[in-house]
Amino acid sequence: MQLELLNEQGQAASKYDAPETVFGRDYNEDLVHQIVVAYQANARQGTRAQKDREQVKHSTKKPFKQKGTGRARAGMTSSPLWRGGGRIFPNMPDENFTQKINKKMYRAGMAAIFSQLAREGRLAVVDSIKVDSPKTKPLAAKFKAMNLESVLVIAEEVDENLYLASRNLVNVLVVEPRYADPVSLVHYKKVLVTKGAVDKLKEMFA
Numbered sequence: 001m002q003l004e005l006l007n008e009q010g011q012a013a014s015k016y017d018a019p020e021t022v023f024g025r026d027y028n029e030d031l032v033h034q035i036v037v038a039y040q041a042n043a044r045q046g047t048r049a050q051k052d053r054e055q056v057k058h059s060t061k062k063p064f065k066q067k068g069t070g071r072a073r074a075g076m077t078s079s080p081l082w083r084g085g086g087r088i089f090p091n092m093p094d095e096n097f098t099q100k101i102n103k104k105m106y107r108a109g110m111a112a113i114f115s116q117l118a119r120e121g122r123l124a125v126v127d128s129i130k131v132d133s134p135k136t137k138p139l140a141a142k143f144k145a146m147n148l149e150s151v152l153v154i155a156e157e158v159d160e161n162l163y164l165a166s167r168n169l170v171n172v173l174v175v176e177p178r179y180a181d182p183v184s185l186v187h188y189k190k191v192l193v194t195k196g197a198v199d200k201l202k203e204m205f206a
Contacts, residue, residue, distance in 0.1 A: 001115075004124040006192070010146025016125040018118070018198055021206035025115040028108070032116075035109035036182045038099040046095040053078040053086030111205045113185045123191045125198060129155050129174070134164035143172060152188035154180050156196030177201050 001024040002015040018024075058078035066073055080088045101109075117123035131139050139162075143151060150171040155162065158176050166174040173184055177200040185191060193201070 001118060003118055003193075004121075006124045006126050006146065008142075008145070010148060012124070016195070016198075018125070019202045019206055022111045022202055023114050023118045023123075025108070025111045027116045027119075028112045031105060031109045032112055032182070032186075035101055035106055036186060038101045039182050041097045041099045044097040046093055046097065048091045048095075049093045050087045050090035052088075052090045053080060056084065056086045058085075107205045110180075110182060110185075113182055114201070114205070117185065117191055122189065123193065126192050126194055128194050128196075129153050129162065129192065130159075131161050131165045134161045136165050136168045139165040139172075140169060143169075148190050148192075150189040152180075152184050152191045154191065154193045154197045154201070156194050156200060177204060 001018045001020050003018045003023060004012040005014045005016040007013040056078050058076060060076055063074050063077055064071065074082070077085065079085045114123065131142075143149075151173075153166070153172070153174040154177055155174060156176070158174055162174055166172050171188075173188065175184070177197050180201075
């Protein structure tokens with residue numbers, strides 16, 4: 001699979017031979033959807049909580065007499081049918097949202113995403129991404145010169161300068177190959193991969 005090799009101006013200077021096992025896979029929409037949903041679900045924290053009819057503040061006194069009112073009979077105001085009553089199936093703090101995805105499925109799904117990005121022209125290779133100082137302005141100017149507004153950069157190694165320079169850019173994310181996730185790959189309009197990162201991606205997802 002041949003990918004575009006971009007220069008400093010963001011222009012395709014030549015072609016780069018990438019492994020077919022990672023960048024030449026068929027697109028499996030169902031599998032990609034499954035790993036994206038699972039990744040988002042596994043990131044959820046079960047911190048929300050609701051009260052059941054035992055936990056809400058209420059009186060155990062019968063609201064009104066059983067017969068003769070024409071209303072439906074009621075035993076106490078904590079009933080889920082009443083305003084201010086408890087929930088029937090409340091969300092609890094210890095709720096578990098995790099979904100299991102085995103390694104083979106995850107590798108195949110990530111390779112399918114990389115392959116589709118390459119076919120759509122949203123993925124390109126660069127020699128390297130480096131900055132001399134931990135300043136945001138030079139890095140922002142570099143991406144602007146390359147005509148990149150929303151970009152995910154997968155670098156072989158993210159040093160302190162590159163990390164500090166990129167963290168304040170809203171539409172830019174710089175990660176190492178092991179931290180590349182399916183949600184970010186789908187979200188950003190352009191994905192830049194350094195030559196060294198291509199080899200690491202081959203080891204991880206081939």
